[in-house]
Amino acid sequence: MAKKLIRITDKDNVAVALSPIVKGDVLNIDDLTITSTMDITAGHKISLFDIKKGEPVIKYGYPIGYAKEDIPVGSAVHTFNVKTGLSENAEYTYDEGMAKECVLEMNEKKKGYTDSKVPTINAYERKNGKIGIRNALWIVPTVGCVNQISKNLEAWGNENLGLEDGVHAWIHPFGCSQMGGDHENTRVILADLVNHPNAGGVLVIGLGCENNTMPEFKALCGDVDPERVKFMVCQDYEDELEEAKSLMKEIAEVMKNDRRTSVSMSRLVVGMKCGGSDGFSGITANPLVGRFTNELVAMGGTAILTEVPEMFGAEQILMNRAVNKDVYNDIVDMINGFKHYFTSHGQVVYENPSPGNKAGGITTLEDKSLGCIQKGGRAPVSAVLKYGERVKEKGMNLLTGPGNDIVSTTVQSAAGAHMILFTTGRGTPLGSPVPTVKIATNPTLAEKKANWIDFNAGAMLTEDAEKVLSDLLKLIIAIANGEKRTKNEENGYAEISILKDGVVL
Numbered sequence: 001m002a003k004k005l006i007r008i009t010d011k012d013n014v015a016v017a018l019s020p021i022v023k024g025d026v027l028n029i030d031d032l033t034i035t036s037t038m039d040i041t042a043g044h045k046i047s048l049f050d051i052k053k054g055e056p057v058i059k060y061g062y063p064i065g066y067a068k069e070d071i072p073v074g075s076a077v078h079t080f081n082v083k084t085g086l087s088e089n090a091e092y093t094y095d096e097g098m099a100k101e102c103v104l105e106m107n108e109k110k111k112g113y114t115d116s117k118v119p120t121i122n123a124y125e126r127k128n129g130k131i132g133i134r135n136a137l138w139i140v141p142t143v144g145c146v147n148q149i150s151k152n153l154e155a156w157g158n159e160n161l162g163l164e165d166g167v168h169a170w171i172h173p174f175g176c177s178q179m180g181g182d183h184e185n186t187r188v189i190l191a192d193l194v195n196h197p198n199a200g201g202v203l204v205i206g207l208g209c210e211n212n213t214m215p216e217f218k219a220l221c222g223d224v225d226p227e228r229v230k231f232m233v234c235q236d237y238e239d240e241l242e243e244a245k246s247l248m249k250e251i252a253e254v255m256k257n258d259r260r261t262s263v264s265m266s267r268l269v270v271g272m273k274c275g276g277s278d279g280f281s282g283i284t285a286n287p288l289v290g291r292f293t294n295e296l297v298a299m300g301g302t303a304i305l306t307e308v309p310e311m312f313g314a315e316q317i318l319m320n321r322a323v324n325k326d327v328y329n330d331i332v333d334m335i336n337g338f339k340h341y342f343t344s345h346g347q348v349v350y351e352n353p354s355p356g357n358k359a360g361g362i363t364t365l366e367d368k369s370l371g372c373i374q375k376g377g378r379a380p381v382s383a384v385l386k387y388g389e390r391v392k393e394k395g396m397n398l399l400t401g402p403g404n405d406i407v408s409t410t411v412q413s414a415a416g417a418h419m420i421l422f423t424t425g426r427g428t429p430l431g432s433p434v435p436t437v438k439i440a441t442n443p444t445l446a447e448k449k450a451n452w453i454d455f456n457a458g459a460m461l462t463e464d465a466e467k468v469l470s471d472l473l474k475l476i477i478a479i480a481n482g483e484k485r486t487k488n489e490e491n492g493y494a495e496i497s498i499l500k501d502g503v504v505l
Contacts, residue, residue: 005029005046006283006461009061014045014077016059016279016361018461021046037074043279043361043425043442045077057082057363060282062314064367077363084364086313086350088343092335094328098320103380109298118299119473121268121480122260124200127225131267132197133418133480134435135258136165137251139203140190142217143175143210146234150205153244161252164482165200170433170496176210177505187212188388189498191220192414194229195390198434200258201228201251203244208235227254260482266300268480269391271412271420271434272375273307275405277353278425279361280441282371285423285457289439290377291469292421292476293396297379302394304385304417305376306401306408308338312349313366314373318398322381330384334400341501356426375423387499391416405430406497413496419479419486427452431488433496435479438487439472454486 005015007029015029021040026033032048040046045059051071056063065082075081123131137157141150150169157167170193174186190212194202204221206214214233221229230247234240272289274281293303311318315335322328342349353362362368382395388411391397401411409420409432419434425441427449439455440446446456455475459468478484488494 007048008059008283011058011061013047013049013051013058015048016283017042017044017046034074037072038076040076041361045279045361045363047071047073047075047077049073051077056085059367060370062366062370064313064370065364078361079358079363082363084313084350084366086365088339088349092316092319092332094322094325095320096325099322099328099380102321102378103323105378106294106297106380109294110300113299115264119265119477120262121265121477122482123263123267123480124197124258125261125263126197130197131263131418132200133268133482134165134198135163135200135255136198137161137163137167137201137203137248137255138193138196138199138433139167139169139205140193141169141171141175142190142204142206142212142214144171144173145176145207145210146205147171147173149234149240149244152241153203153205153248156245157248157252161248163252163255167248168433168494172496172498174498174500175212178211179503179505182500182502183211185388185500186498187217187220189410189414189496191217191222192388192390192416193433193496194221194224196413196416196433198418200255202230203247203251204229204231205244206231206233208233227251264300265296265477265480266394268296269302269304269416269418270296270476271304271306271409271415271417273405273409273412273420274310274372274375274423275430276424276426276428277357277360277362277368277371278441280458281360281362281423281425282374283441284460285425285439285441286371286374288457288460288465288468288472289375289421289423291465292472293375293377293379295469295473297377297395300394302391302397303376303379304391304397304399304412304415305373306399306412307372307403308334308400309342309349310365310369310372310403311335312339312369313364314369318373318376318381321379321396323395327381327384331381331398334384334398338400360425375421385415387411388414390414402499404497406432406495407499409436410496410498419476421476423457429488429491429493431486431491431493431495433494435486436488436494437476437479451491452487
């Protein structure tokens with residue numbers, strides 16, 4: 001008989017239903033036998049013991065909230081009887097012993113990856129020493145006023161240039177009428193995209209009267225290859241479309257000589273993201289991605305974990321994996337900075353999870369966060385990046401950014417991610433500027449939305465975890481090699497969004 005419950009750790013006083021439970025069902029788990037007192041949806045929680053009002057509800061071995069009332073054994077455990085334990089103020093400490101243990105564990109794992117044992121991928125070598133796993137021509141508008149021109153050029157380029165990875169215009173509504181940090185965020189993210197190695201060439205299009213002036217933006221982009229990155233101001237030309245097409249032809253001619261070569265997977269940068277999560281996210285897809293993260297970091301590769309609000313309630317775990325006190329302090333500053341971002345707008349830090357998350361079985365932000373951070377596996381945290389910063393350190397990087405799917409996938413792309421592993425229990429068609437690998441938490445979603453989903457992590461419930469990891473690794477390599485397209489690439493779903501915090505003039 002198939003298991004109906006899973007208890008994630010032996011410290012937990014709740015279990016998760018793997019399939020629907022009917023009132024009166026007699027359930028066995030570990031050495032416990034309980035009778036359900038109500039119907040419980042798959043992915044939702046059931047109490048394994050009596051939990052008194054005010055006592056912690058334990059899942060993943062940590063509190064995910066506190067009982068709002070007495071919860072008898074066999075009861076459903078959800079938003080109606082559990083409240084968050086989070087507040088705007090929290091004190092943190094650095095457990096140096098735990099941090100050293102984490103580093104030693106990774107160093108031991110690295111011994112299994114000598115140079116000859118690290119997998120290779122076929123990628124494009126760039127002049128600046130980076131690699132790209134796609135060779136697309138990107139159009140980057142400096143201001144939203146030229147969005148439609150950019151989209152028209154995208155369509156023309158895809159019809160006429162014959163580029164294997166196509167032409168993509170990253171439209172947005174900003175670049176003018178912004179002030180301070182918002183204006184700088186726009187400029188920095190766009191400059192990051194101009195420098196992204198998945199772009200074999202870039203056409204930057206400006207209007208001519210915007211705040212994000214072309215000379216200043218060009219300087220921000222830095223030392224780019226003039227054969228591959230070209231800048232154009234529409235107001236300078238009688239026919240801006242013809243000028244842009246001429247420049248795109250020049251860029252495409254250079255790109256057509258590019259060839260993939262074999263490189264170490266240690267040069268790969270992968271972003272980790274979740275969206276539309278459910279009660280299975282922290283049991284299947286996120287732990288699977290965490291296993292991959294462990295392997296990638298052991299190979300010498302780089303992983304990026306963002307969604308800072310979805311670290312709230314689990315941040316101390318990440319802090320205790322900081323490679324040193326300086327990185328620990330950077331994590332504390334990132335967490336407190338994002339809490340201040342919430343409170344400065346009069347918002348509470350625990351206004352999460354979303355209605356869809358709750359419907360899928362996630363009760364509190366702590367519940368969501370403890371599942372979310374599992375995408376980082378056990379990898380030590382080697383660096384913390386500010387919003388818009390690019391990766392400099394190998395290993396696990398924490399990146400400042402919100403939980404919003406489009407904003408966070410954009411900032412991960414801007415930081416240098418070659419692809420993003422995106423876990424989901426509810427399903428989403430979203431795509432970022434880089435290949436976005438959708439990993440379903442359950443087989444029902446994988447079957448129902450096969451046009452969105454690239455991989456079924458629900459197999460973790462029925463198959464050997466190492467086999468499932470091996471299958472995911474093969475898929476990632478095939479995508480990196482260009483042998484396989486992600487569903488978002490096949491569907492043509494890709495977009496950007498830039499964090500906005502202040503005034504629009």
